Every structure is written in C-alpha cells, then in structure tokens.
Amino acid sequence: xxxxxxxxxxxxxxxxxxxxxxxxxxxxxxxxxxxxxxxxxxxxxxxxxxxxxxxxxxxxxxxxxxxxxxxxxxxxxxxxxxxxxxxxxxxxxxxxxxxxxxxxxxxxxxxxxxxxxxxxxxxxxxxxxxxxxxxxxxxxxxxxxxxxxxxxxxxxxxxxxxxxxxxxxxxxxxxxxxxxxxxxxxxxxxxxxxxxxxxxxxxxxxxxxxxxxxxxxxxxxxxxxxxxxxxxxxxxxxxxxxxxxxxxxxxxxxxxxxxxxxxxxxxxxxxxxxxxxxxxxxxxxxxxxxxxxxxxxxxxxxxxxxxxxxxxxxxxxxxxxxxxxxxxxxxxxxxxxxxxxxxxxxxxxxxxxxxxxxxxxxxxxxxxxxxxxxxxxxxxxxxxxxxxxxxxxxxxxxxxxxxxxxxxxxxxxxxxxxxxxxxxxxxxxxxxxxxxxxxxxxxxxxxxxxxxxxxxxxxxxxxxxxxxxxxxxxxxxxxxxxxxxxxxxxxxxxxxxxxxxxxxxxxxxxxxxxxxxxxxxxxxxxxxxxxxxxxxxxxxxxxxxxxxxxxxxxxxxxxxxxxxxxxxxxxxxxxxxxxxxxxxxxxxxxxxxxxxxxxxxxxxxxxxxxxxxxxxxxxxxxxxxxxxxxxxxxxxxxxxxxxxxxxxxxxxxxxxxxxxxxxxxxxxxxxxxxxxxxxxxxxxxxxxxxxxxxxxxxxxxxxxxxxxxxxxxxxxxxxxxxxxxxxxxxxxxxxxxxxxxxxxxxxxxxxxxxxxxxxxxxxxxxxxxxxxxxxxxxxxxxxxxxxxxxxxxxxxxxxxxxxxxxxxxxxxxxxxxxxxxxxxxxxxxxxxxxxxxxxxxxxxxxxxxxxxxxxxxxxxxxxxxxxxxxxxxxxxxxxxxxxxxxxxxxxxxxxxxxxxxxxxxxxxxxxxxxxxxxxxxxxxxxxxxxxxxxxxxxxxxxxxxxxxxxxxxxxxxxxxxxxxxxxxxxxxxxxxxxxxxxxxxxxxxxxxxxx
Numbered sequence: 005x006x007x008x009x010x011x012x013x014x015x016x017x018x019x020x021x022x023x024x025x026x027x028x029x030x031x032x033x034x035x036x037x038x039x040x041x042x043x044x045x046x047x048x049x050x051x052x053x054x055x056x057x058x059x060x061x062x063x064x065x066x067x068x069x070x071x072x073x074x075x076x077x078x079x080x081x082x083x084x085x086x087x088x089x090x091x092x093x094x095x096x097x098x099x100x101x102x103x104x105x106x107x108x109x110x111x112x113x114x115x116x117x118x119x120x121x122x123x124x125x126x127x128x129x130x131x132x133x134x135x136x137x138x139x140x141x142x143x144x145x146x147x148x149x150x151x152x153x154x155x156x157x158x159x160x161x162x163x164x165x166x167x168x169x170x171x172x173x174x175x176x177x178x179x180x181x182x183x184x185x186x187x188x189x190x191x192x193x194x195x196x197x198x199x200x201x202x203x204x205x206x207x208x209x210x211x212x213x214x215x216x217x218x219x220x221x222x223x224x225x226x227x228x229x230x231x232x233x234x235x236x237x238x239x240x241x242x243x244x245x246x247x248x249x250x251x252x253x254x255x256x257x258x259x260x261x262x263x264x265x266x267x268x269x270x271x272x273x274x275x276x277x278x279x280x281x282x283x284x285x286x287x288x289x290x291x292x293x294x295x296x297x298x299x300x301x302x303x304x305x306x307x308x309x310x311x312x313x314x315x316x317x318x319x320x321x322x323x324x325x326x327x328x329x330x331x332x333x334x335x336x337x338x339x340x341x342x343x344x345x346x347x348x349x350x351x352x353x354x355x356x357x358x359x360x361x362x363x364x365x366x367x368x369x370x371x372x373x374x375x376x377x378x379x380x381x382x383x384x385x386x387x388x389x390x391x392x393x394x395x396x397x398x399x400x401x402x403x404x405x406x407x408x409x410x411x412x413x414x415x416x417x418x419x420x421x422x423x424x425x426x427x428x429x430x431x432x433x434x435x436x437x438x439x440x441x442x443x444x445x446x447x448x449x450x451x452x453x454x455x456x457x458x459x460x461x462x463x464x465x466x467x468x469x470x471x472x473x474x475x476x477x478x479x480x481x482x483x484x485x486x487x488x489x490x491x492x493x494x495x496x497x498x499x500x501x502x503x504x505x506x507x508x509x510x511x512x513x514x515x516x517x518x519x520x521x522x523x524x525x526x527x528x529x530x531x532x533x534x535x536x537x538x539x540x541x542x543x544x545x546x547x548x549x550x551x552x553x554x555x556x557x558x559x560x561x562x563x564x565x566x567x568x569x570x571x572x573x574x575x576x577x578x579x580x581x582x583x584x585x586x587x588x589x590x591x592x593x594x595x596x597x598x599x600x601x602x603x604x605x606x607x608x609x610x611x612x613x614x615x616x617x618x619x620x621x622x623x624x625x626x627x628x629x630x631x632x633x634x635x636x637x638x639x640x641x642x643x644x645x646x647x648x649x650x651x652x653x654x655x656x657x658x659x660x661x662x663x664x665x666x667x668x669x670x671x672x673x674x675x676x677x678x679x680x681x682x683x684x685x686x687x688x689x690x691x692x693x694x695x696x697x698x699x700x701x702x703x704x705x706x707x708x709x710x711x712x713x714x715x716x717x718x719x720x721x722x723x724x725x726x727x728x729x730x731x732x733x734x735x736x737x738x739x740x741x742x743x744x745x746x747x748x749x750x751x752x753x754x755x756x757x758x759x760x761x762x763x764x765x766x767x768x769x770x771x772x773x774x775x776x777x778x779x780x781x782x783x784x785x786x787x788x789x790x791x792x793x794x795x796x797x798x799x800x801x802x803x804x805x806x807x808x809x810x811x812x813x814x815x816x817x818x819x820x821x822x823x824x825x826x827x828x829x830x831x832x833x834x835x836x837x838x839x840x841x842x843x844x845x846x847x848x849x850x851x852x853x854x855x856x857x858x859x860x861x862x863x864x865x866x867x868x869x870x871x872x873x874x875x876x877x878x879x880x881x882x883x884x885x886x887x888x889x890x891x892x893x894x895x896x897x898x899x900x901x902x903x904x905x906x907x908x909x910x911x912x913x914x915x916x917x918x919x920x921x922x923x924x925x926x927x928x929x930x931x932x933x934x935x936x937x938x939x940x941x942x943x944x945x946x947x948x949x950x951x952x953x954x955x956x957x958x959x960x961x962x963x964x965x966x967x968x969x970x971x972x973x974x975x976x977x978x979x980x981x982x983x984x985x986x987x988x989x990x991x992x993x994x995x996x997x998x999x
Contacts, residue, residue, distance in 0.1 A: 166447045175212060179198065181220065184459070185460065186243070187461075193466055200479055205225050207241075210479060223260045229245060230272075232275070232276075242283065250285065263297040264295045268287075274316065274318055276318050278294070278342075283297060286317065288315075289314070290309055290310060290312055290313055290315055290332070291310065292318060292330060292340075309347075311334075312332075315331070317362045319373075321387075327350075329364075351392075351394050356383070364416065366422040367422065370387060372388075375415075378412075380402060382427070384397045384399075403430040411473075419464070427461070428458050433656060434456060434457060435658075497698065497700050497702075498530060499533050499700050500530070502550060503538060505538070507549045511751075515705060517770055532561035532574065533576070534565055537690050539682070552754075553753040553754060556753075557766065577684070587685075590678070593722070595722040596646050596647060598626065598634060599622075599647045600637050622676070627675060645680055646677065647676060648677075654667060659730050660797055661800045662710060667714045669714050703728050703731070768784070769812045773807070783814035813873040817873050824866065830862065841856075841887050845888055908990070911943055
C-alpha cells in the first residue's frame with residue numbers, strides 16, 4: 005500500500021483531531037489560537053509515528069545487549085517474599101465513572117491488606133512464617149538451638165595463617181540479591197555462619213559448612229548500613245538501616261524485633277555497642293542517639309547534635325566506654341564524652357579533605373583511631389591520651405574511589421587485636437589488603453576466584469576466616485580450617501644459594517640467618533645450594549670458607565652438598581643435564597630461541613646504550629630469524645646462546661616485604677640469556693629450575709634481586725610451574741651508603757671470628773639490621789631459639805641498613821655478660837678464653853699456664869665485665885701482664901726512660917714486705933688504696949712515684965689501671981713473685997756494676 009505524503013497525512017491528522025474534539029463552547033480569539041496550536045502539535049507528533057520508532061529501537065537495543073554468561077556453581081538465596089499489594093489505578097485517568105459506595109469498600113479492603121502485610125514483614129514475623137508457609141528455614145534455625153555460646157578468644161598467630169588461607173570455589177555464594185552493604189560473621193567456632201545485608205534492606209544468612217542454600221529476609225525498607233552480633237547474647241544480631249530503624253534478630257526465638265525507629269526523616273548510618281543492652285547510633289541529620297534495646301518505646305533515650313552534616317560512623321572506646329569518636333561527611337573527626345555532651349566535642353581534628361567513610365578505635369586498647377576517607381587516604385591517630393589530643397601518627401595514600409556502584413571502603417580492625425586491619429582494593433588483579441598499625445601493607449589476599457572488588461570484608465573473631473562481599477551479592481569465603489576442609493599446603497622449604505666467588509660476608513650471613521629462622525619457625529627445611537655457574541669468578545676455598553662459617557654460627561642446613569638430600573646434587577655445575585632438558589622444552593614451545601650475535605655486536609649495543617643513556621639491553625634481533633636462517637647458522641657451527649622470549653605485558657607480584665610490585669620486562673629490557681655458549685645456564689634460569697625441582701616454597705634474598713623477580717616469574721610461567729613466594733631483604737650498606745662487597749675483607753665473617761666476636765652476637769647484630777623482630781629493647785644477645793620465636797618476616801623493613809659495628813660491640817658485650825651469669829656458661833667462657841690466649845701468646849702462655857687457674861681467670865673476667873667487648877680485648881698489649889711473665893728488658897727500659905734511681909730497690913723490698921704481711925682477706929681494692937697511701941707516707945716517698953714504680957714492675961707499662969686494681973687482679977701470690985723477680989734483677993744489675 006502506498007504511503008500518504010507527510011503533508012497530506014498531517015492535514016488528515018488535523019481534521020481527525022478537530023472531529024474528535026468535543027464542543028467546548030464559545031472561545032475568545034486568543035483561546036482559539038492556543039487551541040489551534042495544540043491541535044497542530046498533536047497532529048504533527050502523530051504523523052511522526054513515534055510509537056513505531058520506539059518499538060523498533062527497543063527491539064534493536066535488546067538484540068545488542070550481551071548475553072549474560074551462565075553462572076557456575078553459585079548458590080542463590082531463597083527469598084522471603086511477602087504477598088503483593090494490588091496495584092492501585094487512577095479511575096480519573098481511566099475516564100471511568102466512580103461508584104462511591106463500591107469504591108469505598110474496595111479502598112477499605114486495600115488499606116486492611118496493606119496493614120496485614122506490614123504485620124507480616126520482618127521484624128515482627130516469626131522466621132518460619134516468613135517463607136510463605138514453607139518451613140525451609142527450620143534446619144538453619146535449629147543450628148542455634150543447642151549451641152553453647154561463649155565469648156570467643158582471638159586467634160593471635162594471624163600473620164602465619166594468612167598465607168595458608170584460600171578461597172574454595174564451593175565457598176562462594178550469592179547470599180543476597182544486590183550490592184552488599186554490611187556483613188557480620190557469627191563468633192561461634194563450631195559452625196561458620198555469614199550474615200550479609202544489601203542495599204534493598206534484605207539480610208541473608210549463609211551456613212558455610214552446610215550444603216543448604218543461603219536464606220534471605222527483608223527486615224528493612226532501605227539499605228542495611230551496619231550489622232553486629234550481640235557480645236552478651238550471641239544468638240542476637242543487630243542491624244541498622246537507612247530507613248531509620250534498628251532491628252534485633254533473635255535466632256533462638258526466631259523473630260525480628262524493632263528496637264528503634266527514629267521519628268525524623270533521617271537514616272541510621274552506623275551503630276556501636278556501649279554495653280550489651282545500650283547502643284550508640286549515628287544519623288544523616290548529624291545527630292547521635294543512645295538507645296536502650298530493652299525499652300518498648302522504640303525511641304532514643306538521648307540524642308545529641310554532634311555534627312552539622314551527616315555522621316558516617318561512630319565508635320565507642322573499648323576500655324573507657326564514656327568516650328566515642330564520630331566522623332562526618334565534611335572530613336571532621338570528633339571525640340566526645342558521654343558524661344558531658346556539649347555543643348563542641350572534647351577534641352576535633354580535620355586532616356581529611358573529603359568525607360570520612362569510617363573511623364574506628366583499635367579494638368583492644370583503643371590507643372589508635374583508624375580512618376578511611378574519600379580523599380584517597382588512610383590515617384592513624386594516637387588516642388592513647390584521651391581528652392588531651394588526637395595527634396596524627398601516620399597517613400598513607402589508598403585508592404578509596406569506589407564510585408556509585410560499589411559500597412564504600414571501610415578499613416576495619418581485625419577482631420581482638422590492635423596491630424592489623426583489612427580493607428578492599430581497587431587495584432587489579434583483585435585483592436583484599438591487610439595493613440599493620442604502622443599503615444604498612446603486610447599481606448594481600450589474591451586468588452583466582454577473587455574476580456571482583458570486595459568492598460565489605462570481615463574477619464572471624466576467633467578463627468582464621470575471612471569473608472568478603474561484593475556488589476552482586478556474592479560472598480567469597482576464605483579460610484584455613486582442617487576441621488571442615490582438607491587443604492593441601494606446601495611445606496616451607498627455603499634455600500641459601502651463595503656463589504663461591506669469595507668469602508662469606510655480613511650480607512650473605514644475614515640472608516642465611518633469615519632463611520634459617522623462617523624455616524625453623526614454620527617447621528620447614530633450610531637448604532644450602534652452591535650456585536657456581538659463573539665459572540670465571542669462582543675463587544678456590546670459597547666453599548670451604550662458607551661451610552666453616554655456617555657451622556661456626558650454628559646455621560646448619562638440613563640439605564646441602566655435604567649432607568646430601570632427596571633433591572640433590574646441590575651444586576649447580578653438577579646439574580647441567582637438568583637445565584638442558586628444561587631449555588629444550590622452552591625451545592620447543594617457542595618461549596626461547598637461539599641467539600647467534602657475536603660478542604663484538606653485543607659490546608657495540610652496550611656502548612650505544614651507554615652513549616644514549618638508555619637502559620634497554622639486547623635488541624631482540626635473533627628473535628626474528630627464519631627457520632632456514634637458523635639451520636644455516638647451525639650448519640656453519642656458529643656459537644650461540646639461548647635467550648628467553650619475553651612476552652608482552654607487565655608482571656605483577658606481591659613481595660612479602662616490599663608489597664605489590666609491577667614491572668613490564670619487555671618494555672624496559674631485551675630478551676635475556678638463559679643458556680650461555682659454554683653450556684652453562686645463567687643465574688636467572690638455573691635458580692628458577694632448581695627452586696622448582698627442589699620444591700622451594702619461599703625465596704628470601706637481597707633486594708638487589710627484586711628487579712629480576714618478574715623475569716623469574718615469567719620463566720616459571722613458561723615452564724608451567726607455580727612460582728614460590730618472594731621476600732626481598734633490605735641491603736646492608738657501609739656508612740657512605742655504598743653496598744657491602746665481598747672484596748671488603750673487614751666485613752668477612754672469618755674476620756669477625758678472628759677478632760673474638762661470638763657467633764651469637766654476630767647473628768643478633770644482623771638480625772636487627774632490617775627489622776623482623778618487633779620493637780628492640782637494647783642490644784640483647786638472644787640464642788637461636790629465641791631469635792626464631794621472635795622472628796616475623798612481615799615486619800622486615802624496606803629501607804637500607806647502615807652497618808654500625810659499634811652495635812656489634814654492644815651485642816658481644818651483652819653475650820659475655822650473659823655467659824658470666826651461670827656456672828656452666830662461665831666454664832665454657834673460661835675454656836674459650838684459654839683458647840684465645842694460647843693462640844695469642846703460644847709458648848709464653850704455656851709456661852705461665854700453671855699459674856692461671858680457673859678461679860684466677862674468672863676473677864679477671866669479672867673485673868673487666870663492664871669494659872670488655874670481646875675476649876680479644878683481654879689480650880691487648882696493656883693486658884699482657886695478666887697472662888704471661890713480664891720480660892725484664894721491658895721493665896729495665898721503662899726504668900731508664902723514666903730515670904728511676906737504683907735506690908728504688910729499697911722501696912720495692914718494703915712494698916714486698918708490706919704485701920707479704922697483709923692478710924688474704926684485705927687483698928682487695930677497697931682495703932688496699934688507703935693502706936698503700938699510708939705506706940708511701942711511712943717510706944717518705946711520694947704516692948704517685950711509688951705507684952709508678954710498682955706499675956712498671958708489675959705490668960711493664962707506664963700507664964694503666966690503678967695499682968690497687970692491678971694487685972687485686974694479679975692476686976697475692978703473683979704480685980709477690982713479680983716483686984721478688986724485680987728485686988733480684990735490680991740487685992744482680994747493681995752487683996755487676998759494683999764489680
């Protein structure tokens with residue numbers, strides 16, 4: 005049929021409108037003009053056929069909509085639905101005459117129906133009846149009937165649990181329909197029950213350990229803002245909503261009860277318990293209300309205007325319940341005292357530029373306040389001195405921009421501990437972040453099943469269980485509970501893998517120590533592996549030095565070249581065939597290729613890079629060789645290396661110490677060599693192959709290897725292996741911030757051994773270099789077992805550490821003092837000192853050894869207890885007199901240089917007689933000093949002159965300790981022997997001169 009022209013159709017429509025228009029009586033000219041315009045517009049719109057166009061567009065849009073992928077193994081909630089209210093239609097708009105008598109009856113029926121539905125809606129409806137007559141909730145509710153609710157105890161070793169927690173695919177469920185806005189985990193240990201509230205006012209319960217589906221209820225009209233279980237009655241869950249109500253779900257009585265309904269048109273944004281029966285609630289109108297849930301009034305006992313704008317959260321101090329902190333949408337943080345609520349808070353700070361989405365006291369002491377803000381920051385305030393100040397301790401940047409489609413982030417403390425909190429992350433790959441109380445990221449939960457942002461995250465108060473809720477209503481449940489699931493975990497296996505290119509130095513020993521402590525703390529294995537693939541740099545004796553120093557320090561490996569083990573050999577040069585096999589696999593898969601570039605060409609590339617100041621290495625020329633070209637070069641027997649073909653894209657990983665890392669290897673570097681032309685692998689390739697074949701679970705090494713970690717991850721991925729966890733330790737530097745080097749003999753471990761330092765002191769000195777042991781209380785030397793118990797890899801610092809050897813002296817002094825504290829350790833220390841003396845003095849010590857009893861050596865050790873840093877300190881030249889007979893020539897030289905007259909023999913004889921007559925009980929410093937002064941007066945000799953003569957005779961030194969101290973240390977017998985010896989020598993000299 006031929007369509008009419010637009011103009012003709014328009015005229016017909018005008019005529020049609022006129023025909024349909026009722027008679028409206030006499031109109032003025034102006035009214036007629038208005039009516040004409042209306043008619044023309046109506047006719048024009050009808051001629052456009054907008055309804056047909058609309059239908060066509062709707063059909064096209066529906067065809068363009070992507071089809072949703074099928075959901076796999078995701079549990080959906082069983083909704084608690086209420087009868088629908090009949091739709092009310094306007095009779096006036098329907099142009100229907102009204103029969104008032106009939107419609108009045110209908111209106112009354114509708115009103116009665118609405119009242120009945122209000123009665124049936126939670127919170128006052130029994131749980132069973134809420135599911136339209138079906139008793140499907142009965143089994144779930146029965147879980148709470150026979151439980152013995154007890155106050156939960158915190159799990160303290162949470163850090164070690166993090167790495168063992170994972171998400172099971174079967175432990176992901178859609179608990180509520182729509183975005184999750186609040187969550188809570190029931191504190192019981194017997195069963196894991198998750199509760200989640202959504203933006204529509206629904207609350208879902210999920211019994212994780214049961215095969216039953218989640219159950220969803222709708223006790224609120226608008227979104228659920230906060231949910232918490234009552235600590236005094238754990239069968240009760242409290243919930244607040246943006247509809248201005250609070251409800252108490254009683255799981256024993258199986259009812260929801262309304263406990264608070266604010267009369268103003270405002271919302272309940274958040275709440276906290278003042279006591280098990282008293283709740284503090286904050287509102288959108290800036291007020292805070294105190295609610296007694298036992299009251300039937302459903303109103304606040306007291307309200308106070310705390311802020312001009314909406315209060316986002318409140319938090320009651322865990323110890324002093326009179327104080328609470330509130331945060332508003334303008335970035336103000338306020339501290340209040342419930343005993344005297346006034347117009348102004350006790351303290352108010354304004355460190356955030358935008359809305360504070362949460363502010364919470366630390367849960368145990370309340371000494372810190374943690375805030376999350378839309379200005380993309382996390383802050384930690386010091387609240388240890390309530391009422392005086394809220395100083396800002398730490399502030400870090402954190403992406404909190406969740407937009408309108410996600411629930412806002414709220415950094416939440418881990419239950420019952422003050423030193424860690426959890427928060428969602430906007431970063432990709434998706435993760436849940438854990439920070440410590442210094443706002444350092446200590447762990448990230450990442451999993452293949454964690455595919456979206458979990459804005460709301462809660463930890464179980466007494467179990468290592470984490471639940472995260474996302475915007476689709478799903479809950480990801482991560483836990484480590486062998487009671488419920490059998491999870492295969494990798495045993496901890498770490499390795500110390502030095503190259504035999506020099507002696508073991510401080511940096512190497514620190515790496516070995518941290519690997520050893522980590523293995524022992526986690527009941528794992530400590531492996532020694534020799535990485536000798538760089539043949540040109542090998543130094544003879546390096547391996548022997550390494551083994552000797554590890555044995556001396558007590559860091560004995562469980563598997564090593566000497567001990568052997570199930571994954572040997574433990575020397576890389578003896579594992580070449582294994583590397584060749586893996587290289588062939590990479591060549592066959594296309595992940596590696598042969599490079600025929602000569603050293604000359606590579607040298608030119610290096611020089612050009614230096615000239616242009618570009619860091620990029622190899623230009624990947626041989627990556628593009630044709631197969632025919634490769635065959636020709638092989639026939640010509642051209643030497644080649646094998647390079648790894650770096651794939652595109654950045655590599656992300658989470659370093660245990662340095663946190664999240666991301667690096668694009670291809671963007672910054674060229675393809676790297678994995679097999680050299682001499683048939684030996686490079687460090688990168690050999691270490692990756694060995695780490696996998698030896699089942700290494702964690703790689704702890706120096707931070708200089710952090711930049712190489714993406715390469716190692718790429719190699720693991722190319723070979724189809726799971727990379728180990730990486731932790732990079734901060735560098736040890738010289739005082740000028742230069743890196744320690746094996747070429748510095750002064751940092752060799754053997755050097756410190758020869759200097760007389762104890763291995764325990766050396767290990768403690770290295771242990772605190774970089775953190776990992778919490779707050780240090782002085783330089784205390786702990787044994788290896790204590791170091792192991794104190795060690796925490798997550799507390800290792802990221803900054804470089806200057807080696808201050810003065811601290812080593814303090815640690816060694818601490819060790820020596822400890823050794824003097826018991827008979828057994830003192831006996832060992834005396835034996836150790838005898839070894840040092842024998843090595844130092846040789847035959848001279850052997851001649852005198854009969855005079856050096858254990859009691860004598862013990863006396864010397866206690867005399868120098870506060871002054872010695874090492875045992876070698878006791879063998880310095882001015883201490884030689886303590887251990888050997890003094891050479892008369894040394895005494896004679898001192899007499900001559902000081903011009904001491906020969907008449908001194910008389911004074912020496914008098915001193916000898918004086919000491920000989922002195923009882924043993926008075927042979928101590930305290931009694932000797934006044935007696936020696938009295939003797940100098942009797943002899944009419946200046947005290948200083950007499951003391952100088954005695955010092956030369958007893959020690960052969962001009963200067964040194966006081967004479968009383970020297971006599972006390974040497975003892976009565978040795979002093980008299982030395983005086984006799986001096987008198988005889990002087991007399992013999994005089995006789996020779998007289999003759």
